[in-house]
Amino acid sequence: MFFESFLLNLAILAALIVALIFDYVTKFFSYWYIRHVPYKIPIPFFGSDYHRVLKLRSTSEEVRNLYSKYPEANFVGVIKSRIPELIVKNPDVIKKMLSTDFANFHCRGIGLDRSRDVCLRNNLFYAEGEKWTLLREGLECLLNGMHREPDVSLHVCLSGTNEVVNVRELLSEILDAVFKDCLFEGKDDGLVLKDLRQSIQRRTYSEKFKSYLKEIFPSVYTLFGLTTVSGLMTTKSNNVLKESKLLTKIQQTGLTDQINTKNRKATKSENVTELELAYSILSLFITEGYIPCLNVITSLLFELAKSPEIQEKIRTNNSFSVDYLDACIKEALRLYCPYSVITRKCVKAYEIADSKMMLDKKITVTVPVEAIHKDLKHYKNPCAFNPDRFLESENEMRHTFVYLPFGAGPRKCIGEQLAMEIIRKVTKAVLEKYKIETTERTPAQLTFVDHNFMKIIKDDVWLKFTLLKS
Template sequence: PVTQSVSIGPSSESDLLSLFLVITMALPLAVLLLVTFLLLSVFYVKRRYSYWARQKVPFSEPEFPYGSFKDINRKSLADFSTDHYRRWRSTGTRFFGSFLFLEPLLTIVDLDLIKTVLIKDFNYFPDRGVFHNARDDPLSAHLFAIEGNPWRSLRTRLSPTFTSGKMKVMFSTLAAVGDSLSEFLVNEVGCGKDMQIKDVMARFTTDVIGSCAFGIECNSFKEPNSEFRKFGQLVFETPRHSLMMSLFLRLYPDAGKRLRIKSLRDECSEFFYKLVKNMMNYREKNEIERNDFLNMLIQLRKNEKQLSVEEIAAQSFIFFAAGFETSSSNQTFCLYELALNQDCQEKARKCVLDAIKKYGGLTYEAVCDMPYLDQCINEILRMYPSLSILERKAFQDYHIPDSNIVIPKGMKINIPVFAIHRDERYYPNPDVFDPDRFRPEEMAKRHLSTFLPFGEGPRICIGLRFGMLQSRVGLATILSRFKVSPCEKTPIPVEFSNTAIVLQPKGAVWLKVEPL
């Protein structure tokens, strides 16, 4: 790749000035003003697109008006970012520039620098820069999006909610949903049946989150078109804005707030807000307590009197949205790869059955003692991370160590997680499913920054433990009683959606499910 700037209009500032002087002598005032505006606009765009060239940073050539992201609507974000990553990695650069619309972005590919940014120098990059609008769209102001002191305060108060002790308390609810999954499959499969496995796992995670977050029995296996599931699908499958518009709002959040733009669909916000408010009122009126996420938030509100109803609704919403989609996709991809790799499936099944026998059932202790199943889940998180890119925003000017480059306050940086996970330098044959990569001795050989499915540092995913537990229960439930294999409708290879905001398969994922 060759570092170069974009050519827009005349080749230099002097050419622009000469052209301007010629035009001023020949045109009336109104036309003159228009031409002046156009020339200044061209000059401004040219100046913006020369930013990385002036900084002497290698960059992907921009093209007005989309910058370096012209093809983003034709590819998934995972494929798009990987194309850029592979273009530059062979040059040995630690980072490279790009442009989203007119805004310069910096993508970091050096593993040590990634670790520094996420952990050691976290105070320079504490925020994700995700658009949220608490005034007009209160549910968008959740833990994943909010910034600064409000984030620090809320993170500190919510962290005790996701301890291993709390996960153990929630396990009985998870196990009950696992029993419903097993019963559903027994009734549906018969001697064997082709099934849309993404739909099955989405029902499972909907019921898990409904129970663990809100104390609601969604019964998705009996009522697949329930309102709860319908609005969960709307959030991810038909978001309010296109991917390009979402990226625009992340770059210009202040403009979005001034224009009172919302990020969530009105019907979704209304549904979840009313749901949480009604559940809170009912529990407080009847003095009901449950071992779920909503109850923990209600207790925080009682004890500290700092959480508003809107804040509780926002945190409940992101717990549902993140847990529902990311975990169902993770389990779908895992079953897909295990179907294609029967030897790995047999090893995973033996691991599950051995643990069930050891602990006398599918207990909390059993699912925490399934090392090969954990290796399979981690390999899926490597191959199919929910977030293809980690985003951070500079809180103050940051001088990149061992360079002359300063990242100015407010600039967005990207860490291409999917591309790093598929880099053969760190994972030989990266497109091959190989759970042995995550044996403890193999993990010890790799750099921390080669595996970032949950992020890293103080802003690591707060729901990591719950997500892993949910995946273990769903997968162990299926593997202990059923065999999955490819069928005629199985997509090989799987393609990724170019509209979803998280990594999802494009279209249905069909597998044959048979009882053991």
């Protein structure tokens, strides 16, 4: 005892514990101040992330707000809980981090690759290190051998449409058929794909909470073994996957054995079976392929319905302008990008050229994709839908790293070509057959919410489909 009074000793001990805790949680609060980077003032336990933690703003809103708050700055500092994070606004620095100096930023830093959920643990989006390399090579083989002729499915799904329709429901039917043809070559009745897709899209209070934990507190999400996709495969899904081209391609590549060899020191429960890997890849196609495609095509048709002159420009002289359609798709991807941010973790100390600023190991870097896409410095009248921006003459004048709907560098979206092909074919099939118009039920603008790291359309979108004269 330091003093005779027990209460005095207890008070001193309590004060020391509080001081140590305070020092721990505020250790990095001056990180951006001493580097002369503008930053949001942090508070203990929350850092400067309190708006997101308390659900006052989504990730998209928070990053957009910080981006616009410091218009002249190349960087904005944030403290997430107690760890520094850097929002990078300069396209030249973004290029170096995502591409040129990729070796320093090859990790996403989300931490979900250690999840007990097989669908997350074997997801290319979250994988790190050697496992990411193995999964990417395996998926490249899978994509190269994939069936990509959904024309029959498109015409079957569109037949009979000649009225005011819920666009998301119509497109869900079309994409169910398209992805079924790609992954199962028609051997599935579509229910397995549809059931899994609906479970991922479901936004009950429970799913919203788990999505919140996954995004804000991924370590807690992993610790409690939570899942946002059903980890239990039914007998029916097993039977369908056993007969699928997806499983055949996985067996041909030997991907399962490679992953298990890599995890040789892991316990038996952490090894993956071929069926589990097929199921996780199927969920990957839905979360990172199907749902983004659904939102982009819905957004594109919404904008085209508001702009009949652009529709007619696509249908030039009774022919079809694929180049202009591609410009429309790129503009929809700019205006309604599937992901509002890209994150990377600095894996070793890194000096940012020109600024002479040194980033320490484990600092997370955020690329504000949506905010860059709507920055007046890069796009004139950025909130307007204007496909002419992506015609060749306009495109050449723009920095290549201010358009990032699929990311950039070695971790760029592996399914970019397939996604563009699906969006192009679905939109082309609709516009060749129908004139699209707005109705009284059409919203004035689309409302998006953040869900499982991506942006999704909140409400139904109703448009009028009128058959074109032959």
